[in-house]
Amino acid sequence: MAKFLQTHGRQLLHLAFFVVYLASVITKIPVLNVMLAIFLLLLVGQAVFGASSSNQKVSMALFALGGASLAFAGAPFTDWLTALTFNAGLVALFVALPFFSFLLYYEDYQQAITDFFQKYVRGKSGFNILTAWLSFILGAILNLAGVHMLYHLLEKNAGDFENRTGFYQALVRGNLAGVFWAPNFMSVAVVLQYVHISWLKIAPMGVLLSVLMLLFISLLFIIGNRRNQTKAFTQPKPLEFSWKPLLHLLVVYFGLIFMVSLFNIFTPYKILTIVPLVALIYPLLLALIQKKMGIYLKQLDHYYHCSLLKLKNEVLLFASVGFFGKALDITGIGAKVSEYIPLEQVSLPALAVFIVISGMGILSLIGIHPVVAISALAATIGYNTLGISPRAYAYTLLLGYAVAVMASPFSGMSLVMSGLTGENPWNAVPRFNILFALAVTFVYSIILPFI
Numbered sequence: 001m002a003k004f005l006q007t008h009g010r011q012l013l014h015l016a017f018f019v020v021y022l023a024s025v026i027t028k029i030p031v032l033n034v035m036l037a038i039f040l041l042l043l044v045g046q047a048v049f050g051a052s053s054s055n056q057k058v059s060m061a062l063f064a065l066g067g068a069s070l071a072f073a074g075a076p077f078t079d080w081l082t083a084l085t086f087n088a089g090l091v092a093l094f095v096a097l098p099f100f101s102f103l104l105y106y107e108d109y110q111q112a113i114t115d116f117f118q119k120y121v122r123g124k125s126g127f128n129i130l131t132a133w134l135s136f137i138l139g140a141i142l143n144l145a146g147v148h149m150l151y152h153l154l155e156k157n158a159g160d161f162e163n164r165t166g167f168y169q170a171l172v173r174g175n176l177a178g179v180f181w182a183p184n185f186m187s188v189a190v191v192l193q194y195v196h197i198s199w200l201k202i203a204p205m206g207v208l209l210s211v212l213m214l215l216f217i218s219l220l221f222i223i224g225n226r227r228n229q230t231k232a233f234t235q236p237k238p239l240e241f242s243w244k245p246l247l248h249l250l251v252v253y254f255g256l257i258f259m260v261s262l263f264n265i266f267t268p269y270k271i272l273t274i275v276p277l278v279a280l281i282y283p284l285l286l287a288l289i290q291k292k293m294g295i296y297l298k299q300l301d302h303y304y305h306c307s308l309l310k311l312k313n314e315v316l317l318f319a320s321v322g323f324f325g326k327a328l329d330i331t332g333i334g335a336k337v338s339e340y341i342p343l344e345q346v347s348l349p350a351l352a353v354f355i356v357i358s359g360m361g362i363l364s365l366i367g368i369h370p371v372v373a374i375s376a377l378a379a380t381i382g383y384n385t386l387g388i389s390p391r392a393y394a395y396t397l398l399l400g401y402a403v404a405v406m407a408s409p410f411s412g413m414s415l416v417m418s419g420l421t422g423e424n425p426w427n428a429v430p431r432f433n434i435l436f437a438l439a440v441t442f443v444y445s446i447i448l449p450f451i
Contacts, residue, residue: 010046011308014095017043018276021092025273037084040091043315050312058369059320066320066327073331083330086193087322089272093189094314096276098307100141100184102283102299103252104149106292112245113153119241125225127154128170129218135174136214137253140182144416147171151420166221168421169432172406172413177213179402180395181206183260184279187401189272190371194325194378195394199271200264202394205451209395212447213440220436256282317369325375349387349449353396356386357441360400364408365430370401392451399444406433 017039024032048056070080104110113134121127131154138146150171179187181203192199259282263274287296327333346352360373374397383393405411409426417428 011304013039013042013046014308014311017088018092018095021088022273022276025089025269033081033085036088037081040085040088040319043091044319047312047315051316052313055313055317058372059316062320062324062372066324069327069331069333075327075330079330083323083326084319085322086326087318089193089270090186090189090318090322091315092276093184093186093272094311094318095308096279097143097184098303099279099283100256102296102303103141103256103286104138105295105299106286106290107245107248109245109249110149110153112242112249113150115241116246117154123225124166125221128166128221128225131167131170132174132177132217132221133214135171136177136210137249139175139185140178141184141253141256143182143184143186144175144413147175147413147416148420164421165432166224168417168428169436170217170221172417172429172433173217173436174214175413176402176405177210177217179398180209180213182210183257183271183275187370187374187398189275190374191378191394191397191401192271194374195383195390195397197390197394198264199274200261201391203261205391206395206398209444209447216440216443217436252286255286318371321369321371321375324372325378328376328380346386350445352386353388353392353448354441354445356381356396357400357403357445360397361403361407361437361441364404364411370404370408370411373404374401388449389451392448395444395448395451399440399448403437403441406430406437 017036020032020036020039023029024036048059051059066083070083117127117130121130131150135146135150138150140146154167179185181199182188183199183203188199188202192202256278259278260271260274263269263278264271267274269277284296287293346355356377360370360377363373364370377397383390386393386396388396405413407430408414409428409430411429414426414429417423421428
């Protein structure tokens, strides 16, 4: 028994937490919320010993500050329970997200993408633009895993074009363009959790804002290529090329968005419940329809033995952030702090939006995770303070998250790109994207107040 728990204990703990979370949200049985808190505490306890040093320090500080504020206010047990489980949905989201990666193993999408680039792409700007759009599409399904996949697919092509800097920029910028709406983006779930609006209220306009960002990204690549003229690269065309896998990938993509939309329309659940449910249902449903159950079971085995064991930093960070943010809200400390942030004195909403987004980017440079910034802002500053609508406030926080990710050498994106490219984290993302982040902040600060 001891050997079994040593081998399977952590995986079973994650799965038990996940099941209790869904049961608690769906049934509303009070005792399940207590069980959820117990399982979350156990997850935090096991995550402490495997998390990075920086996350350990930040998380322990947030737990201490949140606990001190609740204790000072004499909060009852129910408030402690509420604060502890506030971000349980985000932890559950990370348990569920790896299921979406199953979708890319049902067909040979990777070869189809490689063949497409070899057949149709001849110049730097076209290569970068297509990379950015593909990074956007795959990111909406796989988040950071889409960056990892595209890098390995197109690294050789980028080398042939002598275009590694543009390639890195396209991967990062295209992925982050989905920040306004993609349902499996942790940032979307975080912001909706704090702003208290539904995914359907931000998704339609969010897609338009993402497309606008992609067009802006494309324009910058075209301008940059004209300034640095290089001859087009000639490479052998593949003997055969079929559009079928790529069209199939788009069908899978839109099917995922459609199922999320159906759950939003016909169920009372929030996005933090909907996405985990869709993650459980959609890959399995497609495996059954496409007769790919062998592949599904193989990926399920990998999920159990590998993916679940990696969930340490996410558990620790989001549990502590939720506890801290909710403690500020419960005790009223957040409202008092907002009195010392004079954003209501800024007469121009565009300037207030610019200050918020820029502030999140600056804080990320010193290692403050954007989720911490979102939690603190949402607990202390309302959308009325900025003079904008709730939906515009959500987009402001989401763009602030993206800017913080691009600016910070400590972000998940920087660490992933650093691991892929061999560059240090500063060179992997921030060095090549800070001016872009500043430009996007300026442009969207003008646009968002009108939404």
